[in-house]
Amino acid sequence: MGRQQRQGGGGAVHRRRLVVLAYPVYFELLASVAAGIVTMIWVAGLGGAAVAAVAVATNVENLLLGLALIGGSGTTVLVAHARGAGDTAARRRAVAGGWAVCAVLAPVVAVGGFLLREPLAALVLGTAHGPEVALAASYFAVSLPGSALLFAQLQLDAVLKGGGDTRTPMRLALMANGLILVLDPLLIHAYGITGAALAMVLGRAAALGCGLWVLRRHRTAGARVRVARAALHTLRTGLPMGADFLLRMAATLALVGVVGRLGVASVAAYGIATKAMYVATMAFYAVRQAAAIHTAELLGERGGGGEQDGRGGLGGGGERGVVGRQTVLVAGVLGTLAAAVLFVAAPAVLAVFGAEAETARQGAVFLRCLGPYLILLACFIALGGVLEGGGHSAKLLRITVLGAAVQLPLAHVLSGGLGLSGVALAMGAAAAVQCGALALLVRRVRQAPAPAFSRAA
Secondary structure, eight states: OOHHHHHHHTHHHHHHHHHHHHHHHHHHHHHHHHHHHHHHHHHHTTOHHHHHHHHHHHHHHHHHHHHHHHHHHHHHHHHHHHHHHTOHHHHHHHHHHHHHHHHHHHHHHHHHHHHTHHHHHHHHHTOSOSHHHHHHHHHHHHHHHHHHHHHHHHHHHHHHHHTTOOHHHHHHHHHHHHHHHHHHHHHHHHHTHHHHHHHHHHHHHHHHHHHHHHHHTTOOOOSOOOHHHHHHHHHHHHHHHHHHHHHHHHHHHHHHHHHHTTOHHHHHHHHHHHHHHHHHHHHHHHHHHHHHHHHHHHHHHHHTTSOOOOOSSOOSSSHHHHHHHHHHHHHHHHHHHHHHHHHHHHHHHHHHTTOOHHHHHHHHHHHHTOHHHHHHHHHHHHHHHHHHHTTOHHHHHHHHHHHHHHHHHHHHHHHHHHTHHHHHHHHHHHHHHHHHHHHHHHHHHTTOOOOGGGGOO
8 A cells, every 4th residue: 555545545545454454353363262162162061170171271371372472463563664664674584583582482381381281280270189180281281382383373473464464364263263163073072171272283283384385475585684683673572562461361360350259140240241342352452453563564664765754653643643543433433333232232142151140130231331441442452553563562561551550459449339330340440541541642652753663773
């Protein structure tokens, strides 16, 4: 998309670009969640202990995803920036640096996880005894070594997305998770809970193999890259993004502890509502990725001879200011739509999950109270992509910390008298604080100098 074309089309052109980049990311994320749900259904036939083991293993993988995003997110932004600038050498450095980070982190997690699988299972389950501990350790014996494939797949996706291709990662995700759905009943029947982990690993291996074949077509020859320097550059860029995700996962787990004081029905209601929210929040994160890619491309164009306004990626009247407004517009529409759907369909959502009467009542009230939170969260998450693409992810991380610091104690206080409604109110208040802080940050960075990655050698 040329610069003259964007200027002639105004905000509508940027909005279309965001949508084109975002919708494949959404279906990529949705495919993974759907496969996870179907896997849990098959595992349920093995008994409650197996379900508990796979559930905690999934939480551990979410944390590992944050580590993988350190290299992946940094690579996406750096590749997109180099692509916008038309700098082939910088693109090679970004790709090499991302793979170097992956090569360091993936073996540490894979080997360390395998060796520590039993104490890790006991830690996440909160007990050293019981059949679920042994089952979780058996699952970890396959899934944690296989996490190296997760790191490699996310790194491959990052290279493609930075190059403006979000459709290929979507196709690879659909293939991987489709294969998992086929293998699940066969391998779970043959090997129990270990079969579930094996199906996941095989699905990812097949997708990674196909992805590497696709990536070969994008290889470019050139001078040798200083890999260590490139890796450090990727780490500096991606570390705040990975830390942001890890913090959000940790805050979500901590909120489960707050809800736990309200009783089993409240915990069940919160768990079902959270799964329903994932369908919406994945759309917000898809827009975030699209905004980060598009903003980095624009910033690269400016550094490569585009507009010279001396700003750090959010110029008030410049193109990136328009991108920011269009990002908020798209996210706001998605957040409003999600809030409306969950308000109307709350009873049906609880019924689909087979919730008992009290769980269904509390869950419906909770979902209907989430409207303001979802709209604010959508705008905050999506606009964060513009900041990440503009090189300000470290500043954004501080706002995420602020939100967690507000949400958890407030939820603890309000839930005492209002139950899950108080938790929803605390979530909305924290999102409002984050949006307010984000608005102040946007005003500050409008006149900030260009970020470090745009001047990297």
